[in-house]
Amino acid sequence: MAKSFKEALESGKFVVTAEVGPPKGTDIEEMLHHIDLLKDKVDGLNVTDNQSSVMRLSSISVSHIIKEKGGEPILQMTCRDRNRLALESDLISANILGVDNVLCLTGDYITVGDHVEAMPVFDLDSVLLLKTVRLLESGKDSGGNELKGAARFCAGAIVTPEANPIEPQLLKFEKKIKAGAEFFQTQAIYDLDNFKKFMKYARQFNVKILAGIVLLVSSGMAKYMNANVPGIFVPKDLIDEMAGAEKGKALEKGIEIAGRMIKTLKDENICDGVHIMAIGKEGKVPDILAAAGLA
Amino acid sequence: MIVADRKPLEQISSMIEGNNKILIVGCGECVSVCMVGGEKEVEILASQLRMAAGKEGKKIEIGEATLERQCDKEYLELLKDRIENYDVVVSMACGAGVQFLAEMYDHKIVLPATNTRFIGVTEGEGVWTERCRACSDCVLAETGGICPVTICAKGLLNGPCGGTNDGKCEVSKEKDCAWTLIYNRLNKLGRLDSIREIFPAKKYNVQTRPGRRIHEAFKEKE
Ligand code: SF4
Numbered sequence: 001m002a003k004s005f006k007e008a009l010e011s012g013k014f015v016v017t018a019e020v021g022p023p024k025g026t027d028i029e030e031m032l033h034h035i036d037l038l039k040d041k042v043d044g045l046n047v048t049d050n051q052s053s054v055m056r057l058s059s060i061s062v063s064h065i066i067k068e069k070g071g072e073p074i075l076q077m078t079c080r081d082r083n084r085l086a087l088e089s090d091l092i093s094a095n096i097l098g099v100d101n102v103l104c105l106t107g108d109y110i111t112v113g114d115h116v117e118a119m120p121v122f123d124l125d126s127v128l129l130l131k132t133v134r135l136l137e138s139g140k141d142s143g144g145n146e147l148k149g150a151a152r153f154c155a156g157a158i159v160t161p162e163a164n165p166i167e168p169q170l171l172k173f174e175k176k177i178k179a180g181a182e183f184f185q186t187q188a189i190y191d192l193d194n195f196k197k198f199m200k201y202a203r204q205f206n207v208k209i210l211a212g213i214v215l216l217v218s219s220g221m222a223k224y225m226n227a228n229v230p231g232i233f234v235p236k237d238l239i240d241e242m243a244g245a246e247k248g249k250a251l252e253k254g255i256e257i258a259g260r261m262i263k264t265l266k267d268e269n270i271c272d273g274v275h276i277m278a279i280g281k282e283g284k285v286p287d288i289l290a291a292a293g294l295a
Numbered sequence: 296m297i298v299a300d301r302k303p304l305e306q307i308s309s310m311i312e313g314n315n316k317i318l319i320v321g322c323g324e325c326v327s328v329c330m331v332g333g334e335k336e337v338e339i340l341a342s343q344l345r346m347a348a349g350k351e352g353k354k355i356e357i358g359e360a361t362l363e364r365q366c367d368k369e370y371l372e373l374l375k376d377r378i379e380n381y382d383v384v385v386s387m388a389c390g391a392g393v394q395f396l397a398e399m400y401d402h403k404i405v406l407p408a409t410n411t412r413f414i415g416v417t418e419g420e421g422v423w424t425e426r427c428r429a430c431s432d433c434v435l436a437e438t439g440g441i442c443p444v445t446i447c448a449k450g451l452l453n454g455p456c457g458g459t460n461d462g463k464c465e466v467s468k469e470k471d472c473a474w475t476l477i478y479n480r481l482n483k484l485g486r487l488d489s490i491r492e493i494f495p496a497k498k499y500n501v502q503t504r505p506g507r508r509i510h511e512a513f514k515e516k517e
């Protein structure tokens with residue numbers, strides 16, 4: 001990738017990011033394969049941080065690997081496992097490893113994962129983590145001490161356009177902007193009309209919005225997400241479309257739907273880009289891009 | 296009030312194992328209100344232990360006492376003579392009471408019969424819920440009288456996390472999302488502005504362990 005993620009964001013082009021999930025353990029063969037497959041096809045690769053509170057390889061180590069391979073890592077950082085001292089230390093450490101994009105998240109609660117007895121930290125929240133990133137850039141840490149060399153980041157956060165109720169969510173969105181977020185990745189969106197309404201509101205702020213695209217692999221998955229995943233709503237016509245797919249062709253259908261949505265978002269200039277989450281199907285991202293006419 | 300739970304009988308039995316003279320000491324304050332360590336509960340635990348010992352054919356002597364409270368020396372002192380007749384003391388107070396009793400009678404083995412849970416309120420008959428984590432820097436003025444430190448599972452200070460759903464918390468569909476509650480309350484009061492500004496990170500150095508407070512009038516003496 002010639003351009004940095006920040007340059008891509010600022011260039012005004014339709015930005016595409018994808019995601020790499022670090023494995024649980026030291027066998028990184030499959031992950032390296034996904035990195036090689038994706039790094040030159042997207043503008044940035046998110047690296048999840050002990051996603052869903054499940055212990056895995058650290059997002060910093062994997063972000064570093066992506067950088068070494070010539071890709072653009074976006075380091076996800078949650079507030080669940082580290083206090084402010086550790087977060088600040090990890091942020092400047094990421095910087096010296098060439099990792100300078102960060103996505104600031106609160107993090108899932110400990111008990112949803114596989115270390116249910118561990119201490120939930122949440123010393124900071126996503127807003128305060130963003131503020132901390134900006135503080136480190138000013139050459140200071142949160143203890144008020146001078147750094148020997150300031151940090152430098154392109155910092156983003158997430159927003160859930162389908163949250164219910166939406167008002168507290170938007171209040172937090174605005175706080176994240178105040179705290180210094182430059183870009184946002186959204187939770188998965190499927191209802192484009194609803195998303196357009198959100199974008200109409202979001203356009204008043206000087207931030208880039210990347211719509212979250214989660215690959216549907218079956219109608220059952222869509223129904224499951226509607227019932228169980230906060231802030232995700234798959235409209236009935238999409239569930240029907242998935243259910244109507246020929247036997248054994250549901251994944252293809254999901255890729256087609258994802259591609260179609262991305263194409264609409266781009267052609268109608270609805271948002272600034274997309275963040276593709278093909279959970280467990282990372283290898284299918286190039287197919288989604290092809291379906292969107294972006295390959 | 297401080298809310299506690301009774302430890303399971305098996306655990307208390309194994310703690311006192313090998314001792315024949317046991318004094319059970321209740322407390323007339325919080326643990327009495329939350330029906331875990333008052334006079335009545337002392338009686339219940341005493342008969343449970345007697346029955347358990349009887350079943351195993353053991354002979355034990357159990358004394359019962361309930362103090363006004365166990366977090367004040369003047370009440371603890373009332374046990375002075377009586378306590379000498381027993382090998383171990385089982386306190387049914389909160390963790391603070393157990394410790395204060397153990398401190399005053401440090402030549403005796405003092406054991407806890409409760410698990411101290413939280414600072415809370417009586418929400419309904421037999422139902423107590425947590426309201427305060429004693430963070431030493433109260434934010435209730437800004438959050439409409441609802442404590443984010445306690446009511447939000449993550450103790451977030453700047454609004455809801457992405458896990459909030461239909462006003463419920465990501466941790467459990469049974470639990471209200473603190474930030475939906477706070478938003479709605481402030482909205483009703485016309486005070487949403489108080490949460491629009493970024494709330495600074497909590498200062499943990501004001502809650503050094505153990506906490507200590509001296510009343511102005513008594514500072515000289517210290
Ligand atoms: S902010 Fe919450 S935890 Fe802190 S003192 Fe107030 S009620 Fe208690």
Ligand code: SF4
Binds near residue numbers: 446
């Ligand atoms: S859902 Fe609400 S109460 Fe639960 S952790 Fe998130 S913000 Fe806190």
